[in-house]
Amino acid sequence: MKILCTLLIAALLSGCFARAGSDTRMETVNYTPDGWPEPLQADIWYPQGAGPHPAMLMVHGGGWERRSREDMDKLCRHYVAQGYLVMNISYRFAPRYTYPAQVHDLQQAMHWLHRHADELSVDQQRIAAFGYSAGAHLVSLLALTAGTGDALDTPYGGLSTRPAAVIAGGSPMDLRKYPGGKLVPQFLGGRINDIPEMFAAASPVTRVHDQAPPFFLFHGGSDKLVTIDHAEEFVIAMERENVPVSLYRQRWRGHILAFLAIGDALEQADQFLASTLTGDDQSATGAGSAASNAGGSGWD
Numbered sequence: 131m132k133i134l135c136t137l138l139i140a141a142l143l144s145g146c147f148a149r150a151g152s153d154t155r156m157e158t159v160n161y162t163p164d165g166w167p168e169p170l171q172a173d174i175w176y177p178q179g180a181g182p183h184p185a186m187l188m189v190h191g192g193g194w195e196r197r198s199r200e201d202m203d204k205l206c207r208h209y210v211a212q213g214y215l216v217m218n219i220s221y222r223f224a225p226r227y228t229y230p231a232q233v234h235d236l237q238q239a240m241h242w243l244h245r246h247a248d249e250l251s252v253d254q255q256r257i258a259a260f261g262y263s264a265g266a267h268l269v270s271l272l273a274l275t276a277g278t279g280d281a282l283d284t285p286y287g288g289l290s291t292r293p294a295a296v297i298a299g300g301s302p303m304d305l306r307k308y309p310g311g312k313l314v315p316q317f318l319g320g321r322i323n324d325i326p327e328m329f330a331a332a333s334p335v336t337r338v339h340d341q342a343p344p345f346f347l348f349h350g351g352s353d354k355l356v357t358i359d360h361a362e363e364f365v366i367a368m369e370r371e372n373v374p375v376s377l378y379r380q381r382w383r384g385h386i387l388a389f390l391a392i393g394d395a396l397e398q399a400d401q402f403l404a405s406t407l408t409g410d411d412q413s414a415t416g417a418g419s420a421a422s423n424a425g426g427s428g429w430d
Contacts, residue, residue: 154178154210161219161242162235168222170235172242173199174250175206175216181251184258184407187239187293188218191263191300191389194232194317195224205260208396215252217243221268228319229332230282236272240291256407259293260399262389263356266301269293270334273343282331292343295406297399299348300388302356303335303364335360338367344374346402348395350388351381376402 155176162170177183186209190201199218206216221235240257247254261269275282276292283291306329308314309322314329322329330336345368349361361377368375378395380388388395 154207156206159242161217162238166238167227167231170220170222170238172217172219172239173203173206175210175214175218176250177210177213177215179213181215182253182256183213183215183251184256184403185215185217185243185250185252187236187243187257187259187269188216189221189236189259189261189265189269190218191261191265192223193313194229194264194267195313202260202262202265205396209260212400214258215250224313224317229317229328230271232268233271233275233282234286236268237276237286237288237291240272240276240293241286244290254290255294257293258295258297258403258407260297261301262299263301263385266298267303267334269296270298270301270303270345271332271337273345274334274337274339277341278339295343295403296345297348297402298345299392299395300350300353300356300385301334301347301360301364303360304333305329306333307357307360335364335367338364338371338373340371340373342368342371342373344402344406346376346378346399348378348380348388348392348399350383350385351379352383353385353388355385374406 156173158171158173160169161172188202188206190197190199199220202218206218209216217239219235219239221232243252243257244254259269259273261267271282272291273293273296276287277283277289305314305318306322315321318325318328318332320328347361347364349358351358358379365375365377378398380393380395383391
């Protein structure tokens with residue numbers, strides 16, 4: 131019954147997505163350099179019309195161990211219909227590859243976008259990143275470490291890997307909240323008692339600084355897998371550094387339903403992007419404080 135209700139709600143909310151034209155072009159490319167531990171692919175979704183276009187790096191979830199980029203196809207169609215060039219990537223999985231391999235993959239994806247910006251007609255100053263769950267965790271680390279010169283930023287990062295804006299849904303922002311279980315120790319290569327410094331370093335909330343890009347967070351208020359305090363504490367850390375941040379709370383939604391039934395969280399995200407990437411506030415009543423306080427209805 132719960133599965134049926136989830137599918138029904140997701141179907142009802144399909145109208146929240148912009149629809150790409152039937153002639154939308156998509157091609158699959160290898161984005162990693164020769165000699166990378168595993169060749170990785172991305173789907174490039176091409177918008178219609180003349181550029182330069184804003185771009186979106188899209189990163190799927192799955193506990194760092196599974197799922198695929200096809201999970202994000204609906205969001206790809208949504209953003210390509212709005213004029214974004216979308217790069218929807220695969221990345222290496224745990225346990226075969228542990229942190230920070232996945233962040234390095236995202237860094238390579240950003241480098242690929244910049245190298246091909248001219249031929250793709252991409253505006254390199256307007257590249258955003260969107261991730262859900264583990265994908266949101268990875269885009270958060272990508273954004274917060276780019277250009278800092280620390281161990282996670284070298285040798286594959288650099289300032290060009292910094293997205294201009296980040297949308298992070300259902301993101302585990304503090305991995306220290308998971309002393310047990312399977313997924314986080316498998317991702318990091320050990321338990322918190324053995325590698326506490328790794329748990330801290332891999333937690334976006336510990337990496338917030340005053341040069342971080344703006345963030346829009348959305349999170350299920352009934353999420354038991356990644357509880358909403360991850361997002362709330364991240365907002366506090368960002369506000370402490372005076373970095374623009376918004377949190378949209380999705381009432382009565384757990385971890386999966388918050389993604390499948392994204393509802394008007396996506397509309398708020400689009401308003402955030404319009405304001406952040408173009409400075410156009412006319413489409414938004416506020417992707418900032420208004421979105422922070424919005425709860426939405428259970429059926430929005």
